[in-house]
Amino acid sequence: MDCSETRRRIEADIDGELDLVRHLELAAHRQECPECARLDETLRARRAALREALPRFSAPSQLRGKVLAALRAEGMGGAAPAAPMRPAWVIWPNWNLVGVAASIAMALFVGYSWGQARARGNLLLDEAISDHIRSLQFNHLSDVVSADQHTVKPWFAGKLDFAPPVVDLASSGFPLAGGRLEHLAGRPAAALVFRRRQHAINLFIWPAGADPVSDRQAELNGYHARSWCHGGFNFLAVSEISAAELGQFAEIFQAAN
């Protein structure tokens, strides 16, 4: 390879765009030709200077919001915009109260208690479903993207004051896709993301403490939710898949733990 050929290719080489054979030819030529070696050094220094000094402008924080608002006006998602943040005092209702209330229907206060429990239940459900929708809309389904439970579980360590149970259910048709942090029922919660065909299932997990949830299922605006308490944790699964499939998911998850 001669000098003019080298000069033609030297930038492509520095850009990493030459195949291995030509790259080695060039390296061999530089060994013999101090002038081309000097040029190579200069151009590498130029490249380093450009990469170091040229700033990459970040999109202003409001731009993302403006774009999403404009796209929603165009009909993006088809889902309702994410609900505003819920106040921190929202607590999980004792849904069993509904059943208890029915059995002692003659008591005068029943209607009141039932109404209260329902209202609080809907708040948590609203909140979880809003989280679910927001996670789909803002491309924020997962902070850690992995189908490996041994990657996802340690990711939560240090981010939460509890270690949520993480299992991959791919063999049962619900592959683990990742996880992220959420704020639910007034406290930090783990959200595990599972896949079912093209749908996502968000499974929220937080310590049950003094407010264990009951085994319940619910439906709101086409979304299904399923709750259960196990091993000191509350679980709430939300998805747009059918109630039957979500129930199947809940059973498989519990069996796997």
Next chain:
Amino acid sequence: MEASVPSAPPTFEQHLLPHMDAAYNLARWLLRDPHDAEDAVQEACLRAFRAIGRFRGSDGRPWLLAIVRNVCYSQLRRNRSEPEPFDDEAHGSTHDPAEANAVAWREVKGELLRQGLERLPAEFREAIVLREIEGLSYREVAEISEIPVGTVMSRLARARRRLQAELLALAGKESPHGL
């Protein structure tokens, strides 16, 4: 994204929204104005959203950047009288000026480099931004700029030399400089 399922149709949120910074960076360098850049990115996102059905492949970045580029040039064309298409040869040679050396490049000030880049024709700025800041391959640059890979190579060479010339001119005004 590994999380997406191949059979699912592409969505703006999954494939394009993550590249908002890249989109803004290109628009900002091409238009040289933060407000114009924001407007261009918004317009480009709308176009991308409407055309998402035509998006193929897994990486949304080159696809979105190609749209951003078109929006920016529409705006630039309104303000300039240069002939189309861009004539690479009229704007720079691929010969090496002898003056520069590695030491000079190591000492050149970042601010000077930024000023120098702003003074280049848009097509040259674009090539340098896509290659040096975004780190895209020749093939990806070719896709975005709608030129053959060979032209990417020579355009980059001209753009870098022209930048060098601009730095010389700028440095001459300030202090004695190796470039």
